[in-house]
Amino acid sequence: MRATLMHSAGDVRIEDVPDSRIKNPTDALVRITASCVCGSDLHPYRSMAPGSGPARMGHELIGVVEDVGPEVVTLRPGDLVVAPFAISDSTCAFCREGLHTSCAHHEASFWDGIDDEGGQAEAVRVPLADGTLVKLPVAADSALVPSLLTLADVLGTGYHAAKMAGVRPGHRVTVIGDGAVGLLAVLSAKRLGAEQIILMGRHPARTDLGRELGATDVVAERGEEGVARVRELTGGQGTHAVLEAVGHLPAYEQAFGVVRPGGVISRVGVPQYEEAPIGFGSLFRHNVRLAGGPAPVRAYIEELLPDILDGTIEPGKVFDVETDLAGVPGGYRDMDERRSLKVLVRL
Numbered sequence: 624m625r626a627t628l629m630h631s632a633g634d635v636r637i638e639d640v641p642d643s644r645i646k647n648p649t650d651a652l653v654r655i656t657a658s659c660v661c662g663s664d665l666h667p668y669r670s671m672a673p674g675s676g677p678a679r680m681g682h683e684l685i686g687v688v689e690d691v692g693p694e695v696v697t698l699r700p701g702d703l704v705v706a707p708f709a710i711s712d713s714t715c716a717f718c719r720e721g722l723h724t725s726c727a728h729h730e731a732s733f734w735d736g737i738d739d740e741g742g743q744a745e746a747v748r749v750p751l752a753d754g755t756l757v758k759l760p761v762a763a764d765s766a767l768v769p770s771l772l773t774l775a776d777v778l779g780t781g782y783h784a785a786k787m788a789g790v791r792p793g794h795r796v797t798v799i800g801d802g803a804v805g806l807l808a809v810l811s812a813k814r815l816g817a818e819q820i821i822l823m824g825r826h827p828a829r830t831d832l833g834r835e836l837g838a839t840d841v842v843a844e845r846g847e848e849g850v851a852r853v854r855e856l857t858g859g860q861g862t863h864a865v866l867e868a869v870g871h872l873p874a875y876e877q878a879f880g881v882v883r884p885g886g887v888i889s890r891v892g893v894p895q896y897e898e899a900p901i902g903f904g905s906l907f908r909h910n911v912r913l914a915g916g917p918a919p920v921r922a923y924i925e926e927l928l929p930d931i932l933d934g935t936i937e938p939g940k941v942f943d944v945e946t947d948l949a950g951v952p953g954g955y956r957d958m959d960e961r962r963s964l965k966v967l968v969r970l
């Protein structure tokens with residue numbers, strides 16, 4: 624079968640690899656019908672250490688179950704399923720608390736942690752299939768597929784940012800980052816009743832989509848200027864919640880610049896730093912809380928799926944380009960160069 628491999632920074636190739644197959648009794652084999660390139664795939668695309676590759680890529684997928692191991696009970700061949708970016712059993716103590724990304728099962732993992740599998744491929748072995756996969760009540764060629772695919776990562780991640788920040792009706796919210804996660808954090812804040820949603824981003828095509836998804840204000844300035852602009856838009860107070868969907872230190876610095884006293888900074892952009900201010904001048908002085916982490920998107924699928932099925936939300940709007948597997952390397956390049964927002968891959 625064919626799959627996507629990253630050999631080194633900037634070097635993504637489609638190559639023949641051994642066919643994925645069932646190994647454990649709780650596995651499912653899924654023939655992938657839709658996948659995509661993630662903003663987080665761009666971190667290794669820019670900085671993968673020489674000699675550490677090649678790595679199988681892709682962690683967002685929809686596909687058809689081809690085969691199941693003897694211990695799989697909820698799925699059958701022919702089922703259309705979505706796979707979150709994390710493998711989980713959905714039964715351990717952490718999963719039951721809705722924290723599937725901390726699943727205690729020994730097979731729990733992110734896709735990146737499984738050497739010979741990946742979502743940007745023709746097929747994939749899904750461990751802990753009963754816990755990980757969610758059956759979709761539509762056909763593989765449904766017009767809803769782009770929106771349903773966002774349940775695998777970017778919608779659930781944006782929603783996690785808003786949930787961890789405790790966004791509720793009447794809140795003012797700042798979203799930092801106009802990538803797919805930032806835009807769907809906007810959608811999520813709106814869904815949770817935020818009154819003012821300030822989107823910090825500087826790509827007009829993206830911030831226009833942000834307005835469509837619920838942003839009430841757009842701030843293109845960054846750094847101190849951006850902070851001053853958000854303060855101005857909030858009567859000097861800042862916002863109750865700051866949803867940080869970038870992961871670089873300047874975005875975090877912007878976050879504590881715009882958060883309201885007593886507010887929450889919720890980070891879902893994978894931090895590309897280990898050291899950052901948490902002291903008197905940043906968090907402590909005004910009782911600011913820091914939240915967020917890898918989104919347990921599996922926990923949110925049942926809640927968000929009905930809204931997609933009935934058209935209440937259309938998170939699939941973040942896909943602006945569609946390609947096939949052969950187009951994946953070009954998709955990385957276009958996303959890296961910001962020519963496309965998010966690339967949908969049809970197989």
Ligand SMILES: [Zn+2]
Nearest residue numbers: 712715718726
């Ligand atoms: Zn678990």
